[in-house]
Amino acid sequence: MAGPIPELEERATRCARRLCEADRVLLASHIDADGLTSAAIAAQALERAAISFETVFEKQLDEDAIADIAATDYDTVLFTDFGSGQLDIIGDREDAGDFTPVIADHHQPADRETEYHLNPLLFGIDGASELSGAGASYVLARALAEESDQSVAADGGAVTVDSGTPARADNRDLAALAVVGAVGDMQASGGELRGANEQIVAEGVEAGVIETGKDLALYGKQTRPLPKLLEYATDVRIPGISNDEAGALQFLEELDLELQREEDGEWRRWADLSNEEKRTVASALVKRAVSRGVPAKKIESLVGTAYVLCEEPVGTELRDASEFSTLLNATARYERADVGLGVCLGDREGALEQARTLLRNHRRNLSEGIDLVTREGVTHEDNVQWFHAGDRIRETIVGIVAGMAMGNEGISRSKPIVAFAQKNDEAVKVSARGTHSLVRKGLDLSVVMGEASRAVDGDGGGHDVAAGATVPIGREEEFVEMADEIVGEQLS
Numbered sequence: 285m286a287g288p289i290p291e292l293e294e295r296a297t298r299c300a301r302r303l304c305e306a307d308r309v310l311l312a313s314h315i316d317a318d319g320l321t322s323a324a325i326a327a328q329a330l331e332r333a334a335i336s337f338e339t340v341f342e343k344q345l346d347e348d349a350i351a352d353i354a355a356t357d358y359d360t361v362l363f364t365d366f367g368s369g370q371l372d373i374i375g376d377r378e379d380a381g382d383f384t385p386v387i388a389d390h391h392q393p394a395d396r397e398t399e400y401h402l403n404p405l406l407f408g409i410d411g412a413s414e415l416s417g418a419g420a421s422y423v424l425a426r427a428l429a430e431e432s433d434q435s436v437a438a439d440g441g442a443v444t445v446d447s448g449t450p451a452r453a454d455n456r457d458l459a460a461l462a463v464v465g466a467v468g469d470m471q472a473s474g475g476e477l478r479g480a481n482e483q484i485v486a487e488g489v490e491a492g493v494i495e496t497g498k499d500l501a502l503y504g505k506q507t508r509p510l511p512k513l514l515e516y517a518t519d520v521r522i523p524g525i526s527n528d529e530a531g532a533l534q535f536l537e538e539l540d541l542e543l544q545r546e547e548d549g550e551w552r553r554w555a556d557l558s559n560e561e562k563r564t565v566a567s568a569l570v571k572r573a574v575s576r577g578v579p580a581k582k583i584e585s586l587v588g589t590a591y592v593l594c595e596e597p598v599g600t601e602l603r604d605a606s607e608f609s610t611l612l613n614a615t616a617r618y619e620r621a622d623v624g625l626g627v628c629l630g631d632r633e634g635a636l637e638q639a640r641t642l643l644r645n646h647r648r649n650l651s652e653g654i655d656l657v658t659r660e661g662v663t664h665e666d667n668v669q670w671f672h673a674g675d676r677i678r679e680t681i682v683g684i685v686a687g688m689a690m691g692n693e694g695i696s697r698s699k700p701i702v703a704f705a706q707k708n709d710e711a712v713k714v715s716a717r718g719t720h721s722l723v724r725k726g727l728d729l730s731v732v733m734g735e736a737s738r739a740v741d742g743d744g745g746g747h748d749v750a751a752g753a754t755v756p757i758g759r760e761e762e763f764v765e766m767a768d769e770i771v772g773e774q775l776s
Contacts, residue, residue: 289480295402304432308338308360311361311362313326314345317608318365319365321461321464326424332429332432364417371397389411463481463593464608472591494592496589500587501588502554503516504607510551520578520582522578525569556599596608601643614643649678653682653689662701669696703717714755716733739763740763741756742763
């Protein structure tokens with residue numbers, strides 16, 4: 285196998301061979317953008333390998349969810365974008381003969397071993413910044429293409445699967461979804477994907493499904509009208525433009541460009557501009573930032589690497605990896621993982637329209653959540669800050685809200701933020717978000733969430749920059765006290 289990540293090649297091959305031996309497979313995956321793309325990559329790879337499978341999604345892979353999986357009559361279960369952190373529970377089920385697990389994940393593994401476990405952390409690759417769950421699934425898909433007996437031309441030509449989409453003999457076309465998953469998992473720190481992710485990007489470019497290049501690092505370049513693109517671009521706050529509708533309009537009107545469509549007078553989008561027009565806008569934006577005293581380091585971050593899915597139509601959410609991932613986040617977090625999976629698998633009619641409706645609802649909920657947190661404020665401890673949303677913010681999006689609220693008035697970016705939301709009558713969902721700057725100083729929220737939750741009879745884990753947990757109702761303040769102490773130790 286000439287796989288994209290040499291360090292994972294042997295393990296990926298072993299996992300692929302086990303899947304090829306199965307009569308059928310239960311594919312279980314997480315519900316965020318990384319989980320949905322992981323499932324879509326695995327689903328297409330299994331289908332192309334003529335392996336029968338069924339797909340299920342879980343918000344959280346806890347003991348009850350694993351028990352439900354064990355109760356099915358599947359002898360082989362493929363876990364994507366989760367499973368490593370729950371390996372102790374999964375291992376007990378494996379020992380009992382309930383099923384054989386195959387795991388393609390990137391989260392911190394539990395202290396347990398299993399034979400078919402594909403995780404970059406086991407091979408010295410950072411799962412928080414260098415390879416996502418979708419990336420692990422892609423590595424497995426590439427190995428599965430090698431190991432399976434596919435009906436392809438001897439010269440490696442394309443065949444067609446039931447969905448009607450072209451299938452490549454080596455599954456390299458699935459790199460596009462792997463990039464969407466990595467971007468959705470916040471791995472494009474510093475404006476670009478790094479490490480093992482870069483090797484997947486290179487394969488996508490070679491396969492003709494990804495284009496890369498330097499561009500403005502603003503969300504919405506494909507779909508937002510230019511004034512809204514600039515008004516809502518708040519990662520780098522430019523006085524007189526960011527969060528200023530009139531200011532953004534005035535800024536654009538002062539440029540000597542045709543920025544509105546002749547046929548209907550509507551504003552053009554960034555994707556509609558020529559390269560020369562883009563340079564004009566970008567140059568004026570930088571000059572404005574300099575004149576308003578924006579720090580040089582912030583100005584530099586206005587430009588990053590764009591990841592374009594070149595087989596998707598210009599001007600749609602699917603063309604840009606960041607917008608695609610946001611669209612996916614708006615599906616399964618509202619109990620419609622089937623819609624997100626359908627979009628990933630190529631449904632450009634019913635599923636895409638449903639996803640767009642869910643996205644509009646998602647944006648409204650995020651905006652209301654951010655307003656709530658900013659208005660009511662957070663409680664500051666020595667080393668963390670926190671808020672409790674109760675049932676006013678959905679537990680599936682409270683972590684996104686927390687991360688987006690950082691930097692707003694009264695909400696610091698120099699401390700990790702911990703957010704609580706009601707999960708059910710007995711438990712509370714906890715989400716924690718940090719910054720890559722804090723991680724470089726020693727922050728590891730995976731450890732914080734894991735240790736603090738278990739100290740109050742809960743459980744948790746995740747990544748260094750973003751993690752989550754579930755704790756019993758009434759134990760939140762104990763949890764915060766423990767989390768504050770651990771973060772203090774990490775950053776001392």
